[in-house]
Amino acid sequence: MPELPEVEVVRAGLAPAVTGARIEGVEVLDVRSLSRHTGGPEDFEATLVGRTLGVPARRGKFLWVPLEGEIGAHGADMHRPEALLAHLGMSGQMLVREPGAAADRHTRIRLLLDQPALHPSGHGPVEVRFADQRLFGGLAVRPTVDGVPDQAAHIALDPIDPAFDASAVARRLRMRRQGVKAALLDQTLVSGIGNIYADEALWRSRLHYATPGERLTQARALALLADVRDVLDLALAEGGTSFDAQYVNVNGQAGYFAHSLNAYGRGGLPCPRCGSTMVREPWANRSSTRCPRCQRRPRGIAV
16 A cells, blocks of 8 residues: 555656646546545536646645636635545556556546646646556545645644654654554554554564553654654655555656565565564554564563
């Protein structure tokens, strides 16, 4: 599933293609990708056509593009700020193509844009395709409050957000009896972290996934959040993590962070730090990979 680095790579790739562009046409090829939209495909199209796209934004794993101008067939309504919200789910892709480019597999929705910045004449056609093999993601037009779509309002800030308050999050983490990995994956505490980057950060911090948050000192909790930030920054620099063709950037290219992983997916391999054999263990209907020597099970905690 795309996590924060992958969604941020997509957001950054979309920005030059869509910012300031006018939506000229919308084609819904599979209505299942509109499950987050309150209307049907006709409403989705009518709400978007004629609108201008703003600068793409992101919170955790949610991506959205502010909408400006009149609301298509609904007429002018400047009192209802809205955004085009995208959630990539397990396999969603936002692909930027030239109109008429070869079809992409699993394309569910097509947006036809006019991007003046791309052509000296003031007109440059662009096509944005939402493709999704497993159909857990989708697009929707949603109202916004303070610039954030309603469906993302409950999501906490992520560690690379300039407004992220690591000290406050560390204090909240230390109030929890649950294991630190479960806490890191709680999007109401800190957003954008999934199984891959949680395993990587815990390996860096030498923490077992079941270590209760309440057992951490403030300094240890802050160090863990710093390790999370470092892992996310490294993944961003390498374009995210791709294990298969389900995650690609807007040009259809894979990320390379999979080659830099120290924990995730390394069960049975030597720990890069101490050489012990890494173990992959069942955890919360998923799995966790750790070093049994560097990340010892906390005393008194059954897993």
